[in-house]
Amino acid sequence: MGKQINVSLIGNPNTGKTSVFNQLTGLNQQVGNYPGITVEKKSGVCKLPRGLKAHILDLPGTYSLNASSLDENVVIELLLNKNDRDFPDVAVVISDVENLKRNLLLFTQIKDLEIPTILVINMADRMVRKGISLDIGILEAKLNTKIALVSARKNTGIEELKEMILNYRQISTEPCLHASIMDPEYFGRLRKAFPNQSLYKLWLVITQDVNFGNVNRHSLDNGNSFHTKSNSDLKRLQQKETILRYQFINGLLKEGLKVDLKSATDLRIRLDRILTHRVWGYVIFFMVLLLIFQAIYNWSSYPMDFIDSTFASLSEWTKNMMPAGPFTNLISEGIIPGLGGIVIFIPQIAFLFFFISLLEESGYMSRVVFLMDRIMRRFGLSGKSVVPLVSGTACAIPAVMAARNIENWKERLITILVVPFTTCSARLPVYLIIIALVIPDESFLGFNLQGLTLMLLYLLGFGTALVSAWILNKILKIKSKSYFVIEMPNYKLPMVKNVAINVVEKTKSFVLGAGKIILAISIILWVLASYGPGDSFNNAEEIVTSTYNAEADLDSDLEEEIASYKLEHSYIGILGRGIEPAVTPLGYDWKIGIAIVSSFAAREVFVGTLATIYSVGSDEQETIKNRMAAEVNPILGGPLFTFASGISLLLFYAFAMQCMSTLAIVKKETNSWKWPILQLVIMSAFAYVVALIAFQLLK
Amino acid sequence: MKLTVAHLQRGQRGIIKEFIVDKIPLKLLEMGCLPGNLVELVQTAPFRDPMYLNINGSHLAIRKETALLIEIELI
Numbered sequence: 113m114g115k116q117i118n119v120s121l122i123g124n125p126n127t128g129k130t131s132v133f134n135q136l137t138g139l140n141q142q143v144g145n146y147p148g149i150t151v152e153k154k155s156g157v158c159k160l161p162r163g164l165k166a167h168i169l170d171l172p173g174t175y176s177l178n179a180s181s182l183d184e185n186v187v188i189e190l191l192l193n194k195n196d197r198d199f200p201d202v203a204v205v206i207s208d209v210e211n212l213k214r215n216l217l218l219f220t221q222i223k224d225l226e227i228p229t230i231l232v233i234n235m236a237d238r239m240v241r242k243g244i245s246l247d248i249g250i251l252e253a254k255l256n257t258k259i260a261l262v263s264a265r266k267n268t269g270i271e272e273l274k275e276m277i278l279n280y281r282q283i284s285t286e287p288c289l290h291a292s293i294m295d296p297e298y299f300g301r302l303r304k305a306f307p308n309q310s311l312y313k314l315w316l317v318i319t320q321d322v323n324f325g326n327v328n329r330h331s332l333d334n335g336n337s338f339h340t341k342s343n344s345d346l347k348r349l350q351q352k353e354t355i356l357r358y359q360f361i362n363g364l365l366k367e368g369l370k371v372d373l374k375s376a377t378d379l380r381i382r383l384d385r386i387l388t389h390r391v392w393g394y395v396i397f398f399m400v401l402l403l404i405f406q407a408i409y410n411w412s413s414y415p416m417d418f419i420d421s422t423f424a425s426l427s428e429w430t431k432n433m434m435p436a437g438p439f440t441n442l443i444s445e446g447i448i449p450g451l452g453g454i455v456i457f458i459p460q461i462a463f464l465f466f467f468i469s470l471l472e473e474s475g476y477m478s479r480v481v482f483l484m485d486r487i488m489r490r491f492g493l494s495g496k497s498v499v500p501l502v503s504g505t506a507c508a509i510p511a512v513m514a515a516r517n518i519e520n521w522k523e524r525l526i527t528i529l530v531v532p533f534t535t536c537s538a539r540l541p542v543y544l545i546i547i548a549l550v551i552p553d554e555s556f557l558g559f560n561l562q563g564l565t566l567m568l569l570y571l572l573g574f575g576t577a578l579v580s581a582w583i584l585n586k587i588l589k590i591k592s593k594s595y596f597v598i599e600m601p602n603y604k605l606p607m608v609k610n611v612a613i614n615v616v617e618k619t620k621s622f623v624l625g626a627g628k629i630i631l632a633i634s635i636i637l638w639v640l641a642s643y644g645p646g647d648s649f650n651n652a653e654e655i656v657t658s659t660y661n662a663e664a665d666l667d668s669d670l671e672e673e674i675a676s677y678k679l680e681h682s683y684i685g686i687l688g689r690g691i692e693p694a695v696t697p698l699g700y701d702w703k704i705g706i707a708i709v710s711s712f713a714a715r716e717v718f719v720g721t722l723a724t725i726y727s728v729g730s731d732e733q734e735t736i737k738n739r740m741a742a743e744v745n746p747i748l749g750g751p752l753f754t755f756a757s758g759i760s761l762l763l764f765y766a767f768a769m770q771c772m773s774t775l776a777i778v779k780k781e782t783n784s785w786k787w788p789i790l791q792l793v794i795m796s797a798f799a800y801v802v803a804l805i806a807f808q809l810l811k
Numbered sequence: 812m813k814l815t816v817a818h819l820q821r822g823q824r825g826i827i828k829e830f831i832v833d834k835i836p837l838k839l840l841e842m843g844c845l846p847g848n849l850v851e852l853v854q855t856a857p858f859r860d861p862m863y864l865n866i867n868g869s870h871l872a873i874r875k876e877t878a879l880l881i882e883i884e885l886i
Contacts, residue, residue, distance in 0.1 A: 176841045214843055214869050344833060354840045380870070381853075390857045482872045485861045495861065495872075519836075595836045595877055600863060600870040 117166040123206035124215050125173035126601035128234045131264035133170040160278045169198050177221040181516050202280035203229045216361045220289050224312040228283040230258050230276050237263040243372035251368040256284040289360045294352045393483050404467045406563050412459035423452030450634025453720030461537045462619045469614040473606035491578045492585025494518050497527040504534030508774040522590040526581050533577040535570045538715040542765045550758030629714050637724045644682035652678045699757030699807040711770045756810035760803040767799035817878035819852035825883030834880050843867035
């Protein structure tokens, strides 16, 4: 058994690094987190020729080894720590043939670390169209490396790359440019003070607070009469380093790269003229959003109806096929309806992630950032807040993490605080079922009314996020240096494989993550609803039978009466009665009250909870929606889910902070309990007040 | 008046002059915004902010406040 070769994929953002990763590993990949921090860690296994295997790590995209964010810091910490389990035997730097100059900056830095490094020049299929020709021989010689010309899109060059990874020992570890030439005197002193360390590693440690081995910045300050420089001197040296590296790269590319501008046709210019236009750009962005929401609503209704009826008959089937008893009831009334409450939303979540990854893959997302920056800044946010706010429509957890790209701390904090207002996919189940109950399925000006309502709810989420950002911007007194640089990548046709992997990955983590909580809560709820204290629960049948008057209750049979009496006197019924005074003014009954309380674990529990509570009281094969439509308001009479109570419920879910996982991630990202607690209290109180006003005005 | 990137008209090009490095974010330099390099204004958002530039072949957008720090010579 041979040792696995550790490979790290490193590269600038937008170079197709993840496409190369997907081609190398196929579906053999795992997504996790780096220990202690929430940066996503993607790794996979790649089969090499001659039966060997490589362990491939897809490191976060970075422009250089001078980290300015947590994600970028992951790259440096790994490369500086030889003892790390993932420390690469060989580094693979991915570059884009059209941005070679900028991409090579990172390459020359990695090469300075004396790790065997392969250069991948990706998107080679675009060379002809762009009139680019390369002299690989010259480039390989000057960079002391092996170069793989790859097109991840056309799947060419991947086998050659695997061959190079296999033979990584033949690759020179000699740097192509010694950073020490930027200040020979300074580096000379450094060499004397630390004779056994690589100079460039020392330099990286001095300029950023990364620990490795026993050497850190602190010990450098006191060490061996060695005096480091002031911060502004160090910054000047970093700039000098950058300039020197670019000089080297410019000289290199003069020989190794030819661009024939005559044969170059630029799609980017023509597309950008429209897509970033000061009027049409916004019109198009709005149309794109409209299209996405209509599509989510219309396309997914077919698989959803199918799942809904499948689970209903599955539950019925289990009940009939298995011997009657508490265990059968647990499965047919607790677990199956609970699971159905989550599986049903897979189609919509998958569609949403499908569109988000299309926007990101195509390069359009950067244009949105560009268009929105000025507007967002008025609210104390940054154009980069658009990405967290838009991915917040999937889930607030990755969205809060996505705020890391914002360099300015105040803008970043405000973004984190307001992101939970955006309509996450966990709210979607609640919205969909309530909308289906209280909004008529009719057309208005060619648009489906239910679809329009959903879009309004999304806009309401964004609107509230913006207004609260504006208020926070006025209140928070934080001084921080602001700058904003964003790359505008080339437009690309999204790759099917990347989009598919992303959709599968995200949907899976949503279902598995939420699924556990939902299953647990379903079981707890079933137990609470099926058992109760004292005589009124245990003797329910006798009590109801004795008071049952067949003539007065023509339209309800004895069985149903008993069931609902039992539910009322079960543990959950007692609990629900307890909170009923608080939720009645909002137009809810105690069952909804229970569903809301359990939603504080995670919002999507709402539908599953109602499904569990209702199915306990019903023997018939009914879908959740029909069951809800039949509910009667215990106080006002008439249907429970009216326009007024429906809107009140929608608004409550739009504003309340009902997600433990989001609170946990906010704590992690802001490093303080203060912010998540503020979010929980203020958002939930606001939600209660708004829902109260809405119901009282509309009823 | 000093001429900076913020003064460019759409499609106009300039050469970046020496600048006071302390004020400009390192990331911008790393993306190719260095003295002697060519800069072209590709597009602006409303109110000319942010500005979409082509610097030395790199396409990027920066805010006007940063653009005001980068002195240029028109060509």
